[in-house]
Amino acid sequence: MFARLFLSSSLFALAACGVSESNPPSLAYRNVEGIMNRPMRAIAPVASASDPALASRIAELVAQAEGGQGDFAAALPRTRSAVSAAGGAESESWIAAQLALSVLDSSRSETVAALVELDAIFAAQTSAGEPAETERLLTARERVIALYQGQAESYEALLAGLRSR
Template identity: 35%
Template sequence: MTFRRFRALPPLIVGAALLASCAASGPFPSLAPRAVERDLADSTAPIPPCLKDGQQAPESASRPAPPPAATVEPADPTLPARLDALKAKAGEGESAFVKAIDTASAAVSSAGAAGSESWVAAQQAVSRAETARAPTLDALSDLSALAVAAAQRQANPADAQALQGAIEAVQAIADRQAARIREVKAPLKSP
């Protein structure tokens, strides 16, 4: 070997050592049949090759216990009052928003060039309108939290339907408010 070949040897050794250190260590996944493979073996579906010829799954890979049967709760007698309160909160937010957005619309229509005093006043009026949406958005957030809790505890279907109806009603208000803000803000140009 020539000297040039020896010079290339140390980087190759270092590279091989680095690659060897990249090998995974620790527990490896089991090669036992997965639950889906065991389930297929019990049906008329084709049997996976790992289960053919009478091979048995190891004892440690026994089937998981079936999930407990879901129990449906009785109707919540307080839910209608809570939903009415949240819808009323959203309605209050809508009333405040309508007043604020009308003011903002007037300010935007009379706004001057970007950066002018009237433009700043219009921006502030739009910000006040966005802030006026807070009760509606809070009500929507509270309704969403109720929906998550109801889903986790398998709520009564009548309660779930009433909750869904309230969410859809408040979401429609929030969507209209967002669309109106975009419409009013559109003429305002950034400086």
């Protein structure tokens, strides 16, 4: 009895899976897809209040990111040399290049930390609906993103060069 009930309910469930839909959903590109790919600058800054303390903090964060860029630029030539001189995987020179890449990667932390805090300020203002220093914030964010992207490109190129050995 139980087997017969199980079998009939299984057949009913399988039959439900076979129902064809006359109008399947379209897989065409939708306008909302790619909205996050637009540059942040495309959002027009709203009128915002002047906040000297926030303006000072934004300037500090840009200086922090530029300091991180200085650290990155200082470590870059040594890393390039180490990667160029690297032998096969797990050789002494390859390990030295790996260590140099680690130092280079960690030198990006100040830039990343500045970008994270700028994003946090932007998000907090957006959710609170109380914008302040919007133009300055967006300009600073663009500057720090440009620094970060330059660092990421250099780092990834060196990492790819080491992986190919």
